[in-house]
Amino acid sequence: LNRFRDMSLKRKLTAASFLTSAAAVLLVSFLFTANGVQADREALTRQLTSQAGILGFTVVPALTFRDERAAKEALAALRAERQIREAAIFRQDGSLFASYLRDGESSGLPAVPAGESEQMDFFAGSFALTRPIADEHGRPLGSIYLQTDLATMRSRIYRTLAFNASVLGVSLVAALAMATLLQREISTPVLDLVKTARTVTLEKDYGVRAAVRGRDELGVLVESFNEMLGEIEARDAQLRKVNQQLHQRTEELGRKHEEVEAFVYIVSHDLRAPLVNLQGFARELRMNCEALAERLAGAPLPPEQAAKIRELTDHEIPTSLRFISASSDKFEKLINALLQLSRSGRRELAIEPLDMRALVKATLDSLMRLVDESGAEIVIDRLPPAHGDATAIGQVWSNLLTNALRYLQPGRKGKIFIRGESHDGFCRYQVQDNGVGMAPAAQHRLFQVFQRMRPDLAEGEGIGLATVKRIVERHGGHIWAESTEGMGTTFTFSLPAGLRKEGISE
Amino acid sequence: MIQEQQTEILLVDDDGGNSELVRRNLQRSGIRNPIVILTNGSEALDYVFREGRYAGRASSHLMILLDINMPGEVDGVEVLRRIKGDPLRQRIPVVMLTTSDDPREVERCYALGCNAYMTKPVEPLAFIEAVNRLGLFITVLTVPAEAAK
Numbered sequence: 001l002n003r004f005r006d007m008s009l010k011r012k013l014t015a016a017s018f019l020t021s022a023a024a025v026l027l028v029s030f031l032f033t034a035n036g037v038q039a040d041r042e043a044l045t046r047q048l049t050s051q052a053g054i055l056g057f058t059v060v061p062a063l064t065f066r067d068e069r070a071a072k073e074a075l076a077a078l079r080a081e082r083q084i085r086e087a088a089i090f091r092q093d094g095s096l097f098a099s100y101l102r103d104g105e106s107s108g109l110p111a112v113p114a115g116e117s118e119q120m121d122f123f124a125g126s127f128a129l130t131r132p133i134a135d136e137h138g139r140p141l142g143s144i145y146l147q148t149d150l151a152t153m154r155s156r157i158y159r160t161l162a163f164n165a166s167v168l169g170v171s172l173v174a175a176l177a178m179a180t181l182l183q184r185e186i187s188t189p190v191l192d193l194v195k196t197a198r199t200v201t202l203e204k205d206y207g208v209r210a211a212v213r214g215r216d217e218l219g220v221l222v223e224s225f226n227e228m229l230g231e232i233e234a235r236d237a238q239l240r241k242v243n244q245q246l247h248q249r250t251e252e253l254g255r256k257h258e259e260v261e262a263f264v265y266i267v268s269h270d271l272r273a274p275l276v277n278l279q280g281f282a283r284e285l286r287m288n289c290e291a292l293a294e295r296l297a298g299a300p301l302p303p304e305q306a307a308k309i310r311e312l313t314d315h316e317i318p319t320s321l322r323f324i325s326a327s328s329d330k331f332e333k334l335i336n337a338l339l340q341l342s343r344s345g346r347r348e349l350a351i352e353p354l355d356m357r358a359l360v361k362a363t364l365d366s367l368m369r370l371v372d373e374s375g376a377e378i379v380i381d382r383l384p385p386a387h388g389d390a391t392a393i394g395q396v397w398s399n400l401l402t403n404a405l406r407y408l409q410p411g412r413k414g415k416i417f418i419r420g421e422s423h424d425g426f427c428r429y430q431v432q433d434n435g436v437g438m439a440p441a442a443q444h445r446l447f448q449v450f451q452r453m454r455p456d457l458a459e460g461e462g463i464g465l466a467t468v469k470r471i472v473e474r475h476g477g478h479i480w481a482e483s484t485e486g487m488g489t490t491f492t493f494s495l496p497a498g499l500r501k502e503g504i505s506e
Numbered sequence: 507m508i509q510e511q512q513t514e515i516l517l518v519d520d521d522g523g524n525s526e527l528v529r530r531n532l533q534r535s536g537i538r539n540p541i542v543i544l545t546n547g548s549e550a551l552d553y554v555f556r557e558g559r560y561a562g563r564a565s566s567h568l569m570i571l572l573d574i575n576m577p578g579e580v581d582g583v584e585v586l587r588r589i590k591g592d593p594l595r596q597r598i599p600v601v602m603l604t605t606s607d608d609p610r611e612v613e614r615c616y617a618l619g620c621n622a623y624m625t626k627p628v629e630p631l632a633f634i635e636a637v638n639r640l641g642l643f644i645t646v647l648t649v650p651a652e653a654a655k
Contacts, residue, residue, distance in 0.1 A: 269605045270605075272605050272626070273521050273524065273605060273626065274521075274523075276524065276527075276626055276627040277521065277523035277524060277527065279627070280523070280524075280527035280627060281523065281527065284527070284530065
């Protein structure tokens with residue numbers, strides 16, 4: 001059965017229909033043959049019985065009058081019947097009265113018992129019949145024995161068998177031919193479907209279609225399959241398109257990002273050179289001015305002129321130079337800040353598991369002087385571990401804590417809460433202070449570069465929070481602030497709790 | 507050690523202002539070596555290889571302060587490559603000047619055989635220290651303030 005299961009569909013269908021029709025034809029021809037044989041036997045029996053009856057009736061006077069001659073003559077008439085091989089008439093006591101032999105030797109007469117009824121026996125190619133003989137009053141006189149050879153019947157049976165066999169053969173060939181032809185109706189669409197499915201699987205070509213050949217279940221199947229392919233093809237195309245767009249956009253974004261990085265880098269470098277000159281030559285001028293003042297000190301000049309020159313060399317020129325120096329120093333600081341920001345965006349992040357509590361404590365230790373000066377109370381609550389770059393996240397904490405400490409409300413005891421929670425695969429960390437807070441209008445500028453909220457309270461270039469935002473976002477997190485003027489500010493940032501690759505690098 | 511000829515200091519920078527500041531600072535620090543200021547790479551090559559308008563220049567001991575980024579076809583890196591690739595001149599000490607401490611640029615310079623690199627602005631003390639480290643002898647005179655112009 002397993003071999004049948006692994007056969008090709010074509011063979012299976014052919015075999016199934018051929019075997020079915022073969023079984024039917026075989027059964028029918030067997031039944032016909034058996035029926036024919038049975039009918040032949042019955043006809044033979046009938047014929048022999050009636051012959052024995054007639055013959056028996058004919059020899060009644062001979063038996064009655066013990067005329068053996070007449071009986072023998074009556075039997076000799078059997079010569080007309082070619083198939084009767086041997087015949088005999090027995091007396092009532094079982095002794096032989098007369099006999100007939102067609103040719104050759106006798107195959108042996110039976111010991112015939114005086115029976116009341118007929119006896120029939122098929123044996124060794126012969127059929128024998130014994131029938132009682134009675135007179136008109138029904139008195140038993142003896143019996144008649146007829147033996148016939150079965151050659152005629154046999155040859156008829158053989159003819160029937162041969163005919164049946166040839167009919168059978170022709171039928172089987174016809175059945176095979178029909179099965180082979182008809183199985184195509186089923187197997188061709190199925191094989192076509194299989195071929196299409198294999199093309200799709202192997203070549204990932206969703207553009208192929210199986211041919212529809214009819215309106216039957218197979219036709220419906222093929223049609224549904226084609227429809228499915230069509231849908232997949234459409235989705236595939238759409239997916240490819242979207243993917244391509246995404247790829248393009250990512251590339252574009254990356255390119256723009258690189259451009260911006262290069263721009264910041266080049267600007268901050270190229271701006272430095274003239275700036276350095278500006279600073280250098282301002283210094284030169286200051287020295288020249290001092291030398292000039294020294295030389296003029298000994299020069300004989302009218303007092304009014306000398307006072308005017310002294311005013312220039314001692315006050316006006318140095319003041320101008322001081323402003324030039326101060327401005328260019330400020331300029332340099334801004335450029336350095338820009339460079340630092342650009343570096344924080346380009347530095348490769350080394351993502352590792354972070355013990356946030358240890359990191360916060362270490363950060364606070366490094367800010368010890370600021371903490372002591374502020375006199376603030378710092379409370380560290382639960383801080384779940386996260387994944388991130390230790391240096392970068394340390395910088396985030398350092399910036400946020402420095403801000404909290406620097407912008408405390410003067411005259412109010414500072415309180416800073418540090419806490420964290422994990423939620424939905426992200427860890428959130430908070431730095432809450434009771435400092436000066438911010439006006440709502442100022443809050444949207446908080447994370448922008450060079451924005452200073454309270455220059456009166458602390459110095460800086462205004463890139464701290466911009467850097468923090470970049471770092472957090474490069475980690476795949478977010479940062480935001482809630483603030484009430486005069487009440488305090490809360491910074492919250494989130495980081496992925498689990499391990500992940502660096503997100504879209506800023 | 508007595509040298510017949512003083513080492514010439516070649517300042518190559520497209521930013522003439524920077525070279526001028528370096529020159530003044532070096533002189534104020536007491537360096538009395540002749541200082542030559544050039545503003546582009548090809549001129550520097552002409553000078554070093556005594557070609558073009560410097561064809562007739564008398565040979566001299568050189569030490570070069572070379573800006574890495576210069577406009578034009580020959581930038582500082584190319585000048586460095588040519589000098590270090592010439593058997594006669596590869597021993598001329600070259601100090602590269604960069605505006606950044608970008609590790610890639612620094613690596614590139616060392617790969618080409620520069621002797622030292624400094625970031626701008628050049629501090630005279632750092633320059634003298636670099637020169638000493640290179641084992642060069644530069645005449646440093648302690649002079650009264652009036653002597654310095």
